[in-house]
Amino acid sequence: MDLGTIISARAVLNYARADWLGDEPDVQPVRSQDEVIIEYSAHPDAKLYLRSDDGRLHVSDLRSLEAAGNLGGTSLEMALIAPAARPVKIRIVEKGSGVRVAARLHIHGSHGEYLPPKGHHRKVNTGRFEDFAGEFANGLNQYAYVDGICEADLPIGPVYVEISRGLEVRPLRCIVEVTASTEHLTFELDKVLRWREQGWVSSDTHVHFLSPQTALLEGKAEGVNVVNLLAAQWGELFTNVGDFDGRTTIGAKDFGGDGEFLVRVGTENRMQVLGHISLLGYEGEMIKPLSCGGSNEAAIGDPLEATMADWAARCRKQEGLVVMPHAPNPQAERAADIVLGLVDAIEMMSFNPRTAQISAFGLADWYRYLNIGYHLPLVAGSDKMDAASLLGGLRTYVQLAAQDFTYRNWMDAVRSGDTFITVGPLVDMTVEGQRPGNKIALPASGGTVSINWRIESVCVPPTRVELIRNGIVVDEVRCGDLSCNGQYSLRIAESCWIAIRIRGSIAKREADIAAHTSAVYVEVGDKPIFATADAVSVLAQIEGSIAYMDTLAPKSDEARHLRLRAALELAHHRLHHKLHELGASHGHAPVHSVHVEREH
Template sequence: MRKPSPHLWTLILLIGSTLFIGSRLFSEDVAPPEEAFEAEIHQRPDSPQPAFPQIAEGENTGTLKLQVLDSRTGEPLLCRVNVIGADDQYYEPSDSTLKPYSLHRLGNRKEKGPFRYYGWFFYSRGTEAISLPAGKTRIEVCKGFEYQPTALTVEIQPGQTYQAEIRLSRKLNMAQRGWYSGDPHIHLDRKTDEQDDIIFDLLEAEDIKYGQILCFGDINKYQPTMTTQLTPQMRGMGEESIRTRKDYSIISGQEYRCKTYGHILLLGARRLVDADGPTTDPNNWPLFGMVADETHALGGQAVHAHGGYEREIYADFAQEATDGVELLQFAVYRGIGLEGWYHILNAGYRFPALGASDYPFCRALGDCRTYAWIDTPTATRDNSPSITEWNDSVRAGKTFFTTGPLVEFSVNGKRPGEEVAITTSGTTPNTVRVRVKGMSLLSPVEELQLIHQGKVVQTKRLIGTERTGQFHWDVELPVEQTSWIAFRAWGKSVSERENTELHTNPVYVVVDEAPYASPASLKWLIGKVTEQYEEQAAREFPQREQVLKYFEKSRSLLEQRLEKYEGEAE
């Protein structure tokens, strides 16, 4: 067997204006700098030292023939696999069209969560032949958030072939309950049928029902042509681009980017936005509100990426110009964070949040994803819902977003994005019944939180098998006025870093048909819009006055709302 090779890892970073295009997203194995290695990600919990991908050669090797099968159908199953040899190093098949997507070639972005054990996985179509050093070999298989991860230890003999079979079981079928998983932020080329097949293989391996495959442009110069975009989408856009394989669907969209205002996801639109001209400096003009208007006219929705980078998003939501915010990414709440999002909700705006991976600029495809509830469950329809139905549910906030845990959350029987109407009667206090039923197969949950109008009003610490299994929680919650209620679950990694996160969108409780907005949150948001106004006022650029008028309008709308609700409070 060959001596351990240098560390194998192509670290892909998106810095400034990205320098790679399309098929150049991945390259041959290269040795990373020492500081790039993060033991928590790649070191098996029961291993005394870190390990790396290797190649087995020489006389003291054997072959593992592995089959991963669906326990229900007996068919080969697309999945994610780690194979750890007797030397405690990682091994993979020598040749596969999925090889470029293994952890040490694509993704695995340094210093980004979730911080949990991933090994050095490769993607498999369920049948593999792997050369290994002789001795005890561990096989680890997982598939998304709903399958039970499974491991098997076998003995490899020199010069011999060992036949191993692993059957993987879906522990929880969320689609049967009306919940469908999706990753709305994926960057891969779509030029050919073969590339579509690869994308479907990756989605199926991670059990992501709906994938939105996005092109993205230069942050300093925008041109509305697909040939100028990175990860080009050459199969059409919007409904024209939809392809389906079994229960999995993909659609092409766009990420429109700049440094000044942030990034924005344009989902479901039938073409690229013109963005006010053949060549545009997106750092000056147009504003995202205008881009969103064009996207809506093209049949799509506009969602602030990366938490809005805490920039123009504060002006856009105030004018109800955009449709939501990609909040959970890298296992953290980015940009405006939970604080900013809670203030927006407290101000009386229904502004949905979601989770997405930004693959391959992340740890793994779908490491953060969104589950959307679609009214008609699979059991009562012939086919799975369309990806446009999934987008409609996302836009309505009928979702939760997660790095692993799964949940069914309701308030008086209503799900996230829905409304509970209460009529006050006599002197009896208003209460609602909150029900939580969940499960986490991949990472431990430490604490459950009930969020009411932006405050954690009740918590529950999990112990024992609840942390990596099923959990239940019922709460009777007093409600005095119109407000919102959401649920969060979280847990840290072994090194106390970001790992387990789940958050629902709110259920809205309307008391006596009376709307409400928090004056304190409105003042906080007015301050944020003012900060952004001052940043733009300090710059010199041709459209400066138009931009300032836009921010002034947003501030004025918030001030009018503040005047109304401060007056009612008095």
């Protein structure tokens, strides 16, 4: 183009109108293979130069194009798209109350062109640690987070609107006709589920890079009551470190907020081999080093100067919550820390539930620890590190019961174990009236327990409800609606744990896991839950961690190394002793010794 500039050239996005106005949880457009939207800024006398596939150059006069509306007759055809030049104020309110609410907003024009609110990008940047402007890209759909009010330049004609606000509010998709006199648009969001009013609060245990205020905005817009923003080290890069003060809960009434949506800055402390650990809500000084053991989590050459057990003990001392993130990776030291009783919860993670929901491998890792008697609640986080990751896409629901909603009470409720994780369906379960995290005692002869469950979902249909006992499906029910409930009677002869697993998918994948409760524990007589094969597997993980420390880990001095190693060796001895105490027959390699020559 002469006398002007090309701003962008992007494929036309074709949306199916029926799908847009339907009930699908995720409507994606089809990218055109032969139509392109060219955005430009130019003088009226400018000319546009286009070269076709056959190599011919086509010159178009902008005055002629704008006068005719379209130009044809060659291998290239052009049509003028109405410019987004009408400023419109948009307001999003709660249905019934009329109260302004934060939400995630998407608007596009007739050719699929994204129409962002002012102050937001026309193309959302999905590069990691490149931009954090309160935006989200879900496949080909782009969104802006707004605090209930914004202004957008819209074209005259139909515009396509999508607005969402978490898992208890019905998402809105509609088509609005903008005219030359349109100045305001108001949209109502209908909260159709009332789990918050029943004592449940939602949370994301794992978010990176956002500023605390942007995290608060995204939490409000996604219906996430608690956002845990984690400072971290990435080689020579340190993120959110300046946001940590060891005392402030952003959004709390004590700090000027409404107390309904909270952000707390904690830390994710990391090592390349031994693993990552999330330290949430602790008071006082930041627990350092944030990373160690060399690249790529720590800086090149940094020695192994701490273990996750060391970090976890300090977090506990500073009244924090210890979470093992993104199960099952990395595995190494988590086994020892769980055996030492230093872990409060295990986290499942999904960057974006459209592409990956709850990891079956992560759940299998969690089942293994339950099967050898370690009572660990289930939590979930997004590990959000870019605009393609959805804050709260996989989230934790925690039952507060009669407690007031504060960050500290939230931590206590997580520890108690009455949690479930979900990408959509909300699930409640009791066993003989006992909620997850609790124990039921049966006589040595066993007995029958009654299991009650109910499920509600706004737009992600649960397809199958599975009753899990010690990691095995013992019964299942097909669910053909967004809401369902039921009851099981289960004969119990041996000590076990019981949970509910929900199949379902945003992307309609049959095997996807959409929700999972934490466990209720049933003790029969005085026999504990203990699966020898799982215990031996965990023991081998601890042995592997010790072998790494002795052979490959960069050491600073021998005294520190022996002190750090002692924690892992203590965990090994405890589990090994438990195996023998319960009379379990097993075969395994002895704990690694630096004095025995081996191949590594």
